[in-house]
Amino acid sequence: METKVLTAHVPLPLAEKVDQIAARLERSRGWIVKQALTAWVDQEEERRRLTLEALADVDAGRVIEHHAIQAWADGLDSDKPLPLPL
Numbered sequence: 001m002e003t004k005v006l007t008a009h010v011p012l013p014l015a016e017k018v019d020q021i022a023a024r025l026e027r028s029r030g031w032i033v034k035q036a037l038t039a040w041v042d043q044e045e046e047r048r049r050l051t052l053e054a055l056a057d058v059d060a061g062r063v064i065e066h067h068a069i070q071a072w073a074d075g076l077d078s079d080k081p082l083p084l085p086l
Contacts, residue, residue: 010018022032057063068085075082 018029018032021027022029025032064085072082072085
């Protein structure tokens with residue numbers, strides 16, 4: 001696999017934590033940063049997928065009115081909470 005060098009300035013406390021984790025795991029600093037960056041990219045891609053899915057639901061009219069959600073949430077701590085609005 002081809003690679004590309006990325007350079008970033010990070011606060012010293014963060015860099016020190018990365019170094020500590022690398023030492024504890026007996027891995028390189030680069031390996032730690034690659035793992036963290038991969039996890040962050042995956043998270044951002046999932047967030048975008050979920051956002052697009054939610055927007056498609058809105059466009060299709062699959063929404064629940066705010067007042068129904070508010071009434072449901074307000075009743076959660078009561079003895080007889082309302083059913084989840086659908």
